[in-house]
Amino acid sequence: MTLDKKQHFCILPWVHLHISQNGRISPCCNNNRHLGNVQEQSIKDIWSNKKFEALREQFKNNIADKRCNHCYNIEKSGKQSLRQISNQKYSKDLVRVEDNNPEPIYLDIRFSNICNFKCKTCWHGNSSAWYEEGSKRNASNERIIKAFTTNFEELFEYIDDVEEIYFAGGEPLIMEEHYQVLEELEKRELFDIELRYNTNFSNLNFKNKNILKIWKKFKKVHVSASIDASHELGSEIREGFNWEQFINNRKEMLRICPEIYFEIAPTISSLNINTVAELHQELVKLQLLHVDNIYLNILERPQTYNIQELSNEEKCESENTLKEHVNWLQKSNGNDKTIKDFKDIIQYLNLS
Ligand SMILES: C[S@@+](CC[C@H](N)C(=O)[O-])C[C@H]1O[C@@H](n2cnc3c(N)ncnc32)[C@H](O)[C@@H]1O
């Protein structure tokens, strides 16, 4: 099978298991099509049910899914979508499509919404700290939302063949289930599995465990630390964030496991558009970050924080700050991708 002209095909339903905080299985974190719920059925039954099969058949025939618009829109803007990244990364598994042999080898399981931060841009579904506001809107009556209420161990039936696990949350580094998975991987000596994280990087210790010492045992760990601004502004945007703690944790990481990939992942909103350059430069100058280790996550919702909502005057000011940063990146040997990512923010800013 080749991917030529397969502009709607996505490999994920053959290789990927995504479970949300409420137990719902959907094709990926960008597509909320309901394929089943682990609180009602086993993973095994959902993985081979009619809804999953229908989705696979649809993609096999290159038929678009309207819930994939997030990816299709990213592609139109010239950036790489999760669909494209996954098709490339798992091209070796295209044979699974031909042989009708799906297998969950890439896991993204949001075990719960437990979180110690209350970031302005976040909500109760992702953070237990947003419970009061969430319950006012009847989002849920529970502070802690958990994906697995009973059959958590079923996950381990797949673990021997897994190649990649992505942990987000809530906050994975304070999540019991995240450590249970790592413990199982250690017990089975599955150190080749790639571990990827989105974390607020505030807690490196949980109960008697130190995450740095655990990461050291694995061959490939990718840490994306969410930070939106430095110093006080950082704490204003992300309630719970502490700049000194972030710096100390990064230094500790460099001391214990310097070989592990570390990047920052600021969420670009009207709250930090004018200061993200400052944050980037400060961390690079402190020698705590490689200039290219940055992932820019553009906020779309809530609309009030979307940078496209800024006035023309504010947009002009932000554009100038970002252009100056692009100049700094060029002088600091930033690579083409890093420079393009910042230019893309300017383009997004001026789209409406
Ligand atoms: C929901 S968090 C979960 C993982 C972890 N607690 C963290 O903060 O990295 C995942 C990512 O989404 C980002 N985020 C928060 N609010 C967002 C929003 N409204 N739109 C897009 N991304 C957002 C966070 O900054 C973080 O990088």
Ligand code: SF4
């Ligand atoms: S740390 Fe992550 S999950 Fe927690 S409130 Fe912030 S963005 Fe949401």
